Amino acid sequence: MSTPLLIILFVGGSLFTVKIIYALSVIVTLPFSQGAFFVSTSRKRISAVLNAVPMTNNQILIDLGCGDGRVLRMANKQFGITGIGYELNPLAYIKAKILCMFVKNIHLKYANFYKEDISNADVVFCYLFPDVMKTVAAKLKAELKEGAYIVSCNFKIPDFVPETILYPKGTLQNDPIYLYRN
Numbered sequence: 001m002s003t004p005l006l007i008i009l010f011v012g013g014s015l016f017t018v019k020i021i022y023a024l025s026v027i028v029t030l031p032f033s034q035g036a037f038f039v040s041t042s043r044k045r046i047s048a049v050l051n052a053v054p055m056t057n058n059q060i061l062i063d064l065g066c067g068d069g070r071v072l073r074m075a076n077k078q079f080g081i082t083g084i085g086y087e088l089n090p091l092a093y094i095k096a097k098i099l100c101m102f103v104k105n106i107h108l109k110y111a112n113f114y115k116e117d118i119s120n121a122d123v124v125f126c127y128l129f130p131d132v133m134k135t136v137a138a139k140l141k142a143e144l145k146e147g148a149y150i151v152s153c154n155f156k157i158p159d160f161v162p163e164t165i166l167y168p169k170g171t172l173q174n175d176p177i178y179l180y181r182n
């Protein structure tokens, strides 16, 4: 077999394997995530959030479903915040663990965030899907301290009134980002 064909087979096979692992990880987590599968927020959109929400290095940012942990890493780099991320997609969690390995003050837990206490958060970030927003709203209402910021990418949180809505320029999708103050 020729070398170029071998390379094509190797690359194609690897991509196929990654896709299969990704699909499996989504299926495994579907009963808990109710469809909120692992899609990352773009760095431009995260930057827009970080420019709009004031944070200081003694504060705690929690990402409900942290994916690969990029929101926590970027906020940690910009403000020195302590980041806490909960994730139940094994693939996303492993990726986050690797990428955050050398970043101080980021704590990742393989867990269903509904079962975690978020009352110490100064800022809560989420990019979750509409089906779960009612349950998320109830959790925020029950646990979050007064004055805490809530950031919700793309989808509104029922029963909360946004302080600001961002439409970051230059991003592929011009979807809204809702900023709330508890």
Ligand SMILES: C[S@@+](CC[C@H](N)C(=O)[O-])C[C@H]1O[C@@H](n2cnc3c(N)ncnc32)[C@H](O)[C@@H]1O
Pocket (backbone or CB within 6 Å): 029, 032, 033, 034, 036, 037, 038, 039, 040, 041, 063, 064, 065, 066, 067, 068, 069, 070, 071, 086, 087, 088, 089, 092, 111, 112, 113, 114, 126, 127, 128
């Ligand atoms: C759309 S992704 C967003 C990832 C990341 N926050 C970002 O903005 O780049 C939503 C993530 O939430 C996770 N997720 C959904 N429901 C969850 C739950 N109940 N507990 C923990 N993680 C959850 C999914 O596995 C997925 O990785």
